Amino acid sequence: MKSEFMHPMQPWPSLARFGRILTLPRSGLNLFVFDTGAAGASNLPVLLMVHGLGDEADTWRHLIEPLARQYRVIALDLPGFGRSDKPRRSYTPSFYVDTILALISALGASTVSIVGHSLGGMIAHALALSNPNLVSRLTLIDGCLSPQPQRVSPGMLLMLLPYFGERFYNNLRKDPQAAYATLRGYYADLDGMPEQDQRFLYQRVNERVWSDGQRDAYLSVLRHMPIWMAGNGRKLTAQINQCAAPTHVIWGVKDMILPLAHAQALVAQQPCTHLSLIPDAGHLPHQERPQAVLDAVTH
Numbered sequence: 001m002k003s004e005f006m007h008p009m010q011p012w013p014s015l016a017r018f019g020r021i022l023t024l025p026r027s028g029l030n031l032f033v034f035d036t037g038a039a040g041a042s043n044l045p046v047l048l049m050v051h052g053l054g055d056e057a058d059t060w061r062h063l064i065e066p067l068a069r070q071y072r073v074i075a076l077d078l079p080g081f082g083r084s085d086k087p088r089r090s091y092t093p094s095f096y097v098d099t100i101l102a103l104i105s106a107l108g109a110s111t112v113s114i115v116g117h118s119l120g121g122m123i124a125h126a127l128a129l130s131n132p133n134l135v136s137r138l139t140l141i142d143g144c145l146s147p148q149p150q151r152v153s154p155g156m157l158l159m160l161l162p163y164f165g166e167r168f169y170n171n172l173r174k175d176p177q178a179a180y181a182t183l184r185g186y187y188a189d190l191d192g193m194p195e196q197d198q199r200f201l202y203q204r205v206n207e208r209v210w211s212d213g214q215r216d217a218y219l220s221v222l223r224h225m226p227i228w229m230a231g232n233g234r235k236l237t238a239q240i241n242q243c244a245a246p247t248h249v250i251w252g253v254k255d256m257i258l259p260l261a262h263a264q265a266l267v268a269q270q271p272c273t274h275l276s277l278i279p280d281a282g283h284l285p286h287q288e289r290p291q292a293v294l295d296a297v298t299h
Helices: 013-018 093-107 118-129 153-161 163-172 178-180 195-209 210-235 262-267 290-298
Strands: 019-023 030-035 046-050 072-076 113-119 135-143 247-252 273-278
Touching: 013 019, 013 030, 013 135, 030 093, 046 093, 046 118, 072 093, 093 210, 113 273, 118 135, 118 210, 153 163, 153 210, 163 195, 163 210, 178 195, 195 290, 247 262, 247 290, 262 273, 273 290
Parallel strands: 046 072, 046 113, 113 135, 135 247, 247 273
Antiparallel strands: 019 030, 030 072
């Protein structure tokens, strides 16, 4: 079966000039990145941006260009997602930490600032705890390692089950509007987003639905996360009071995916950490209230 959504993802128009493929030397993985310093030598500090589960680097579409005035911004599609390679393998937070370490090495950076959202926030947090000398500043947006227990919804439990998760994912191919409707829980007001964003998100979520490789990576992350959290994640969470990187936690007040309690629990335990709340924003405040998030990131 063919679909109008079965084609390479096109970047947000203003970011197209920053897009390139970067091959990691040891693994040979091809990563799609937006790199604002690729056109020439850049003496600006490196800011690495890591998206959440099921998303791509375009999630930062309203932040990359303004941040490029102060940083060489590197925003990647994690392996398994977007335009990066999608090898058949287990996708775990540890794999993503290793991939980002390899990316930083390939960039030749001695230290980086990292902005991570949701799963990307957990990955960035884990990397900062395990490699304290590498991360100069940490910004966690609606995602972190937190001592607060994570609730799992009945729908998410279904996605964890083999066959049922694949069936639900594939069924969304029958109805593009139904696929778009799955985004509603991630936003405080999806219908209030600018029309250009709504069109982009409609196209993008249906492109994700029609990617077998992205489906497999998405479900693999979900299914390996509980195992990782029971081992590596628990050990790292116990160490958050030792995190040396200045940390800014940014959270959408109306986040229905990860409640604000996760951020509050982290701020109460981790030193050198402060919290900024973004009103009228859900799980993706950098898309719904980009200027507020930009102000928080740069100050």
